[in-house]
Amino acid sequence: MKIQKILDRQGIVHxxxxxxSGVPVFVGTRVPLQTFFDYLEGESGLAEFLQDFPHLKTAALQVLEAIAKAMLVDRERETSADSA
Known part of the structure; x- marks a missing residue:
């Protein structure tokens, strides 16, 4: 997974x-990255995650930033490929 590699490299998740048992977690915690994504898919989303895990506010925002950047890069590649 490309996003996980970015997060590993930035020291957000490991x-x-x-x-x-080797599940990707936020650095310094036992909070799985999947838990973050589960919250995002839920009704309250990011707000509830930050309420339940306030110590992960910066890390959560860094995850969202990495995802957004990866999506933009993918979109640019698709646009470039379509133009060629």
Missing amino acids: TDPEIM
Whole structure:
């Protein structure tokens, strides 16, 4: 997954077989990245995640930023490919 590689490189999320059996988690926590995405898909979304995990506010915003940047890069590639 391209997003996970970006998040790993930026030190936001990591995987370690010793922590949560290697599930990607926010650095310094046992909060799985999937939990963040589950909240985003829920009714209250980001607001509820930040209420339940206020210590992850910066990390959550960094995840959203990485996703947005990856989406923009993908869109630019698609547009360039369509133009060629």
